[in-house]
Amino acid sequence: MPATLIAKSTAAIPVETVTAKAWTARAAKEKGLVAGLAEAQGFKGKPGQVLVLPDAKSGKPARVLAGISDTPDLWSYAAIAGALPAGDYKLTDTKAGDAAALGWALNAYRFDRYKKIDKKLVRLVWPAKASQQRVTALHDGIVLARDLINTPAGDMGPAELAEAARGVALVGNAEFSTIIGDDLLEQNYPMIHAVGRASVRLPRLIDLRWGNPKHPKLTLVGKGVCFDTGGLDLKPSAGMLLMKKDMGGAAVMLGLAAAIMAMKLPVRLRLLIAAVENSVSGNAFRPGDVLTSRKGLTVEIGNTDAEGRLVLGDALAEADTEKPDWLIDAATLTGAARVAVGPDLPALYATDDAMAQALLDAGLNVGDPLWRMPLHAGYREYIEGKVADISNSGDTPFAGSITAALFLKEFVSKTKSYAHLDMFAWNPRSRAGRPLGAEATGLRALYAAIEKRYGKK
Structure with missing residues (x-):
């Protein structure tokens, strides 16, 4: 409390x-x-x-x-x-x-x-x-997310992020497992492995399950890039200063999962976090490489700094196999989204209009607004691969957030209601209750929508 x-x-x-x-x-x-x-x-x-x-x-x-x-x-x-x-x-x-x-x-x-x-x-x-129970659950979830994002990458790598998730699972009495290092290849998560293999800190897929299997399936997916150098397409030093927050989507989803469990919402919850560090070494993946994804799609690497969509692609492909009632991912994915809607508003993409409206309404009701962006099919040609099924960066500077969302959508084909949040997860200035630093952007909106849909009035 x-x-x-x-x-x-x-x-x-x-x-x-x-x-x-x-x-x-x-x-x-x-x-x-x-x-x-x-x-x-x-x-x-x-x-x-x-x-x-x-x-x-x-x-x-x-x-x-x-x-x-x-x-x-x-x-x-x-x-x-x-x-x-x-x-x-x-x-x-x-x-x-x-x-x-x-x-x-x-x-x-x-x-x-x-x-x-x-x-x-x-x-x-x-x-x-x-409601003391709801306020405490949301407060604790937001604080958890903020603390994880604020922690420097030296103390918050893939292993530490996994331990934080293990702690949440322990408190919530949830099932917990991880797939680590080369086991990712053996169990067919090749893009997560490719992005994280250059780091001495082994990549992993974090998997948490909670709730009655008879309840509606709710699956959350978070981008857990604990530090992003840009890979061989190296970021300038200024571009790396805030890269400890590139696991902000994972932190928000972990805080959200903790709140859902604390409130005992009647859902069958699954949380998937692709936790990696995008580093530079002799075995780093390269521009021009072609990766075969978990889904079977071949992906041409146009830019190694567009790594978040790669790790999310494998995690989403796994989530999609269970056809959850709602599937939501959160990621600090593109600078283009920040140009479009600024730091406070997550860009929301959804395949289901009813789901999108539920999320938008919930965000407005609790003062945590989202802004819907179009999954414009006409831009799909921008990420058509030259030698593979799809490119991770495309060949145009236009519509960067939309093309990233279209890329992710390629890995969700069985689930009707899928939403993607492209967020900043950071307060660039201090305001009351929102000090300079990490922010659990969108967490309250997502929780409110989930609670309204599944119960706990």
Whole structure:
């Protein structure tokens, strides 16, 4: 349970939330201490603004006015928590629920594995309408994903990522297995092996299964490139600086799986993570090579820096054999998606309109929006191979995120409802509840859609 959320406190200071519009109407009627302090401190009810009102006798904080957005979201509550001094607080709004609790809790997140960080403890009494189980599950899943992404690649290689997944499996009482190194060739995962073979840190396929086999099948697939040099098509140094986050899709899916298990959703869950390090050595795969994938498609290597779609291709081909009800992958796949929709919005591709709409609606409802992009069949010719069935990079700079999604779609033929999220998994600037660094982009949207579809109302 988040340390900043508490069951009760006799010293909790009441926090009354107001919108800017409501405060404008109210301010004209306020007199005395409240009016004076509001004017002196420039309080206008804007999201994140707080006005601490002291007790007339002791001078100690007695109550708080706090600005919130017109449609309160979790980041408004995170901003309130970030603006308050250490202490215990309680919201007077009886309608406040999960968003308030989760936002408040996430404001306390700091990555402190390598550097001591002094944290002020701004605690909130659980809002009556908040589900402690759901908020805790989502908080813990997001923190797990953020911590994994923030950890430098020197301490977060394929083996360490597998151990993190093993820990999640142990807590959730899930089945867990891995296929490592040359065993990937023996068990027909040739593209995962090809991408990871140049590293001394052996590639692996992580496989977690949980839930009643009679329940609907939900399969999650994550790109786990723990560091990406670009391979022989070497990235410039600036391009490598954030490559510890190239396993962000895997981290998000692992955090999502942990939340699903903690909430005991009625699904037969399978999580597949292709964990590799794309390195340079004498046995690295080369531009111009042709790989035969698990599905049997031959893949011409146009660029060794387009490696994520290769490892995902093998994992998706395996996932597709079981024809799950929903199949979702997440990956930090293309810079083109960031150019198109920026860092906050995952580009969503889906083969099923109903599934796409469910994911979009869920994202809007919980303030974790996705943006649908087209699987435009006309661009399939861009990745037609010259000497093989398909190319991993194609021969044009156009529509880079779309062609990457079309590449992945080639490996899903039996499953009707398949979605791909091309995400950034990083906050390029600090905001309340979202410090500079790793982000579990899309996790809350995916969870909300899955929970709505499969139960646990």
